[in-house]
Amino acid sequence: MNKVKEFIQYLFSPRKRSCTVSFLLTVVLYLVMSVLIANGSVSSLIKGLLIPLCSYIVAALALNLTVGILGDLSLGQAGFMSVGAFTGAVVSAVLQQHLDSNLLILIISILAGTVMAALFGVLVGVPVLKLEGDYLAIVTLAFGQIVKTLISNFYVGIDSTGLKMSFIEDRTHLEAGGKMIINGPSGLSGNTRMSTFAVGFVLILITLVVIYHLLESRYGRAILATRDNKVVALTVGINTSKYKLITFVISAALTGAAGVLYAMNFSSITPAKFDFNLSIFILIYVVLGGLGNMTGTIVSTIVLMLLPELLRELNDYRMIIYALILIAIMLITNNRSLRSLYERLFLRKEKRNVESTDL
Amino acid sequence: MSRVLTCKNLGIDFGGLTAVNNLNMEIDENEIIGLIGPNGAGKTTVFNLLTKVYVPSRGNILFYDRDVTGDSTIQMSKSGIARTFQNIRLFDRLSVIDNIVIGMHNKLSYSMLDGIFKTPKYRKQEKEAYAKAEDLLEIFDLKADKDVLASSLPYGKQRKLEILRALATEPKLLLLDEPAAGMNPQETEELMNTIRLIRDRFHIAILLIEHDMNLVMNICERIYVLNYGMLLAKGTPDEIRNDPKVISAYLGD
C-alpha cells in the first residue's frame, strides 16, 4: 500500500508531473473515444479525423521539441512529414508482396519513414545549426518547398521485377500487372490503408516517452542549458552544436513517423498536401499550446483541428471565424510563450549582444 | 609542486582597444591566487581568455605544460578549467540540483538510447550523479533548495551555486569572478573559509578576482595586479599592500 502511495507521489512530483499529466490525458481521451466509437455515437466525420489528429499531435509534439525546448524556429514540419509519408508508402507497397500482417507492414513502414526523415534532418541540420540566428527557419521553409517539388517529380512503381524509379517524367515502364506507387504530382494512389486509431495512440505515447525521457537525461539537460545560455553551456563542456543537431534530428524523425501514420490512412494523397500551410498550422498548435508544454500541445492540436470541422456549416465564413478565434485566443491568453516567441523573433539580436559583452 | 597554468605574453585587442597585453602569469597546484585591479583593468577578460570565450590575439596559454592556446571552450573545460561569472549565469530553467548535475555532463557516459529506455546503466549513473550533487550542495548548505528553480534563489545563494556548478566539472583550476560581490561582511567571511575548504578538499588551484581587499589579502598566497590590461605588480599580499605603484593606481590611501 505504501509502495503505491510512494509511486503516485513520484508521478506527481514536480519533476514528473507534466509527463504524467500528458500521459493520463492521452490515455483517457483514447479510452473515451474508443468507448464512444463502440457505442456508435461518433459521427463518421469525426471518426475520419482521428488518425490525422494523432498524426498532427505527434508532429506538433516533435516540433515543440525544436521550437519550445531547443528554442529554434523550424518551418519544415510538412517537409519531414512528406519524406516520412512517401518513404513509408513505398516500403509498405514492397512489403505487401512478402508479408501478410498489415500491422507488421505498418510498423516497419513507420520505422523506415522515421529513419529517412532523420537522415533528412541531419542533412538540413548539419550545415544550418552551426550558424547563429534564425537561419533554421529560412532553411527549413525552403526544405519544405524543395521536398514538395521533388516528390511531385518523382515516379516510383513496382512490378514483378522489383522497384522502378524515375525523375521528372514517368519512365518506369512497368510490366503488365505492375503498380505505380508514387505518380509525380498525383502522388500516392491505390495505397493500402493500414493506419489505425490504436497505432496512432501508441505513436503518441512513444513520442511522449522519447521526449520526456530525453529531457530527464544528460541529453535533455544539455539541450536546456544550450537554450538558456550557449556560452555558459560551452564553459561547462557541453558541445552545444551537437545537442542542437540531436534535438533537431529527433524532432525530424518523430515527424517522419507522423507522416507515415498520416499517409497510411489514405488510399491516395498528393505531395501538395504537405505544403507550407501545414507547417504553419502545426506551428500554431505548438505556440498556442505553450512553448515547451507537451500537454498544451495535445490540447491545442485537438481543439484547433476539430474547430474548423465544427464550423463547417458556416461554409464561406469558416476560415474567417477560425482566424478570429485564433486571434481571440492569443489576446485572451496573451500567453508567456507567445511573448517569448515574439521576443525570440524580433528582440533576439539585441539580447545576444548584451550577452556576449556582459560575461 | 607542479605548475597548473602558465600565461606567456597573453594579449587581446578589441578593435583599437587593447584589453589585455603582455600578461605573464603562473599558477601552481593548490595555490589560491588573487587577480585585482581597477574597473575595466581587464580581469574578466583574462578569464574569458583562459576559457576561450575570447580567442587570444597574442601569446600562449600552457595548462600542465601543454600548449592549449588553440583549444576550444569545451576542450578547456574538459582539460580542467572551470569558472564562475561576474554577472551570475545560472541555467534559469533548470533546478538548483540540475545546475550542478549539468556540470558533470562529460563525466556521465550513458548513451541517448540508455536515457530513452532508462537502462540500468542510465539509472546507476544518474543516481550517482545526483548523490554527488547533494554532497556538493552541502558545502554551501544549499540542500534544502535543491528542487527549486535556480532563478528563484536569492542572489548570494546563486553565487554559491555557480561555484558548485564549476566544481562539478572536477576542475584542476577554478576561476572565481568576484564571488563576494553583493555579500555582507559576515557572508564574505564565510565565503572566505569555504574557498579555503574547497581548495583543501579538492586539491585544486583557484584564481580569484575580487574587489574586497580584506578577502583577497586574507586568503590569497600571491596576487597579480592588472592596470589598463597590463601587469602592474605581482607578489605576496604584503608586497602588494606596500607597493607604491599599486597604492597609487588602485588601493589608494
Ligand SMILES: Nc1ncnc2c1ncn2[C@@H]1O[C@H](COP(=O)(O)OP(=O)(O)OP(=O)(O)O)[C@@H](O)[C@H]1O
Ligand atoms: N567583448 C568586448 N568587446 C569590446 N571591448 C571589451 C569586450 N570585453 C571587454 N572589453 C573591454 O575590455 C576592458 C576590460 O574589461 P573587463 O571586463 O575585463 O574589466 P574588469 O577588470 O573585469 O572590470 P570590472 O572590475 O569592472 O569587472 C574594458 O574596457 C571593456 O570595455
Ligand SMILES: [Mg+2]
Ligand atoms: Mg570584471
